[in-house]
Amino acid sequence: MQSPSLSIDLDTLAGNIRALHAKLRPDSQIMFVVKSEAYGHGIHAVAERAAQEGIRWFAVAYFEEALEVRKAAPDADILVLGPISPEETPLAIQYRITPTVVDAEHAKALATIALQKEKTLNAHIKIDTGMGRMGTLESEDDSQIKAILNTPGLEITGICSHLATVDLKRPWLQEKQHQRFVNAFTVAEAIAGRRLMRHFCSSRGIQYYPEWDYDAVRPGILLYGYGCNDPRMRVQTKPLLQMKSRLMQVKRVPEGTPVGYYSSYRTTRETQIAVVGAGYADGYLRSLSNRGEALVHGERVPVVGRISMNWITLDLGPDLVCKAGDDVVLIGEQNGNEVWADWLGRRAGTIAYEILTAIHPRIPRQYR
């Protein structure tokens, strides 16, 4: 096969889950974030294996993703992080999917549908403590929280917020958000007259603030093997996704040979240029043109010239012995050398999240 393929090691995922469980406070559980096709890894296979490894809670961005998780994990609890629409409410009740309500109006819209069906909808309240995205603003005025909690047809079972910042040089930013979260759940629980499921931290918060584990943590990137690049961090995990392809042609060329669209690269010596079956249409970002690196026979070789829709060109140097059909690792490891999504992200001016989620869903994923 000359187009790229993905291999995903689910045993590594299981190891990552165990590594996190071992470090979490015993009364805190993992709410595994599997949105965007489990960060490009494939939502079904990832959720199914994670459920087998003891994950009870999953979080997704959109309602349709929750239905995917339900197929893979029939007994799990599933939280939709984004606001679902009222039309989705009957299916949410039927499939035991928990939405987050973002304000009193949203709560009422969902609850009205639940009441029409003579049902109660379980939901979590999302508090905006500083992300400035979704959720009810935490403020002196608790009327929004009160209105949400008193909405007939709605049973609020949890309360959450999302950190915008975990900056070790400016810790007051996350501390301020945390304090607002404490204020919000204190008010909400007083109004409700019962304890709610509290959850606050995503991967970076988990690493640096064990005291904020609460009833659940919401890791995404950490369980996919990233966000632990400092060995002193609380939890160490390993990447599970590798992207591979093949050399399609290897060609010896003289010094001064232009490579790719608009000749952005020119060879500086006699060398070998190899063409690899992968391009930006597969999700290998074009911003890696003249910046990426790949592994061939265990050697790190530079991506040269502009990345085109379906092909990448590598400068193999004059001496590497290889031929068309040989393996190329675009993300992963080979003979002890490594090129991972966080490194590629830095080279491309982005983050591992984008490198992983950009990988086209059409590319075959082989699970081990």
Ligand SMILES: Cc1ncc(COP(=O)(O)O)c(C=O)c1O
């Ligand atoms: C609300 C919420 N919680 C948790 C996460 C997981 O974040 P991370 O992958 O950094 O752990 C996300 C991801 O964007 C999110 O939006």
